[in-house]
Amino acid sequence: MNADWHPDPTGKHELRYWDGSQWTEHVVDAGQQSTDPIGAAPSDGGGQQGQQAQQPAQQGGGYGQQGGQPQQGGQQGFGGDVFGGLSGDLIDGRFSEVSGPGASLQNSKMLRVRITEPFMAKQGSMVAYQGNVNFHFQGGGAGKFIKKALTGEGLSLMRVEGQGDVFIADTAKHVHILQVNNSGISVSGKNVLAFSSSLQYNIERVKGAGIATGGLFNTTLRGSGWVAITTEGEPVVLNAAEAPTFADTDAIVAWSINLDTSLRSTLSAGALIGRGSGEAVQVAFSGQGFVIVQPSEGYPVAGQQ
Incomplete structure (x- = not known):
C-alpha cells in the first residue's frame, strides 16, 4: 500500500498518515494537521479490528503523488528523496498538502x-x-x-x-x-x-x-x-x-x-x-x-x- 492519508482507523480523527508500513502520529481534522500517537501496533492475529488498524483500505490519494510523507526530517517524503537530506519544520509533514475531493x-x-x-x-x-x-x-x-x-x-x-x-x-x-x-x-x-x-x-x-x-x-x-x-x-x-x-x-x-x-x-x-x-x-x-x-x-x- 502506497504511503498517503487515509481514514483514521481509530475513529478519533478524519485522516491519519500511513507511511507504507505503519500508521504514523500525523492526523488531519477539518483541514488542520496535528499529531496524536496511535500507540503500539496490534499483534498478528489480533482479529479483524487489528487487521484494519495495520493497513488502510484502498483509497485514491492526492493528484499524482501528493500529500507527502509526514515523518521527522521528511527526507523520504513524496515517494522519494525530494528534500535531499534537508530537515526542519517546513518539511517534516506539518505543512504538507491536505488531500481531499472538491x-x-x-x-x-x-x-x-x-x-x-x-x-x-x-x-x-x-x-x-x-x-x-x-x-x-x-x-x-x-x-x-x-x-x-x-x-x-x-x-x-x-x-x-x-x-x-x-x-x-x-x-x-x-x-x-x-x-x-x-x-x-x-x-x-x-x-x-x-x-x-x-x-x-x-x-x-x-x-x-x-x-x-x-x-x-x-x-x-x-x-x-x-x-x-x-x-x-x-x-x-x-x-x-x-x-x-x-x-x-x-x-x-x-x-x-x-x-x-x-x-x-x-x-x-x-x-x-x-x-x-x-x-x-x-x-x-x-x-x-x-x-x-x-x-x-x-x-x-x-x-x-
Missing part, C-alpha cells in the same frame, strides 16, 4: 480545489496549481459590467477548468466554505473568493436601502453548490431571529438571503459638529437567518486619525 481548506487561509467541474475564482487569487489547469477571464456580461460600474459592487472573476489542484488565497485572509443547497446568500463582493459554476450570481440592491440614502448593493449567489468567502480576522455569526440585529456596513460579510433588511441612521447634530460617533449608518436585519460580521471595517485610509 473544495477544501488547506489551512485557515488557503483554499484548495480539486477540479471536478469548472469553478469561478477571484482574479489574481491563484497562488499555485498542479496538473493541466486553464484560467479564463469571466466578464459576466454587459449587464453585470454596467451594474459594477454604477454601484461599485461586483466580482472580478476568472473561470478555472481542467484537471488538477488549484490553491487560492487572498492576502492571508481567513477562508471559510459554505455549502448552498437550493438556497441563496448575500455576500459583499470583496469577500467572495471562489464558488462553483453551478451557482448563479448577480448584483442586487439591498432591500430597504433606497436611492435617497445612497443605496447599498451586494452580490447574491443562488442555487446549489459551494462558495468560499474571506474574512479579515475570525468572524462572528449572529442569529437575527434572537433579537433585532444591526451591523456596520463595512463590517458585514454575508447574510441569509431571506432576511428582511433596512438602513438605520443614527446621524445627529452631534455627529456634524466636533467628534461624532463615526457610526452613522447600519444595516438592520430581521427574520429567520444569520448575519456574518468580521472584526474589521476595512483598511484605514491614509491620513485618517
Whole structure:
C-alpha cells in the first residue's frame, strides 16, 4: 500500500498518515494537521479490528503523488528523496498538502480545489496549481459590467477548468466554505473568493436601502453548490431571529438571503459638529437567518486619525 492519508482507523480523527508500513502520529481534522500517537501496533492475529488498524483500505490519494510523507526530517517524503537530506519544520509533514475531493481548506487561509467541474475564482487569487489547469477571464456580461460600474459592487472573476489542484488565497485572509443547497446568500463582493459554476450570481440592491440614502448593493449567489468567502480576522455569526440585529456596513460579510433588511441612521447634530460617533449608518436585519460580521471595517485610509 502506497504511503498517503487515509481514514483514521481509530475513529478519533478524519485522516491519519500511513507511511507504507505503519500508521504514523500525523492526523488531519477539518483541514488542520496535528499529531496524536496511535500507540503500539496490534499483534498478528489480533482479529479483524487489528487487521484494519495495520493497513488502510484502498483509497485514491492526492493528484499524482501528493500529500507527502509526514515523518521527522521528511527526507523520504513524496515517494522519494525530494528534500535531499534537508530537515526542519517546513518539511517534516506539518505543512504538507491536505488531500481531499472538491473544495477544501488547506489551512485557515488557503483554499484548495480539486477540479471536478469548472469553478469561478477571484482574479489574481491563484497562488499555485498542479496538473493541466486553464484560467479564463469571466466578464459576466454587459449587464453585470454596467451594474459594477454604477454601484461599485461586483466580482472580478476568472473561470478555472481542467484537471488538477488549484490553491487560492487572498492576502492571508481567513477562508471559510459554505455549502448552498437550493438556497441563496448575500455576500459583499470583496469577500467572495471562489464558488462553483453551478451557482448563479448577480448584483442586487439591498432591500430597504433606497436611492435617497445612497443605496447599498451586494452580490447574491443562488442555487446549489459551494462558495468560499474571506474574512479579515475570525468572524462572528449572529442569529437575527434572537433579537433585532444591526451591523456596520463595512463590517458585514454575508447574510441569509431571506432576511428582511433596512438602513438605520443614527446621524445627529452631534455627529456634524466636533467628534461624532463615526457610526452613522447600519444595516438592520430581521427574520429567520444569520448575519456574518468580521472584526474589521476595512483598511484605514491614509491620513485618517
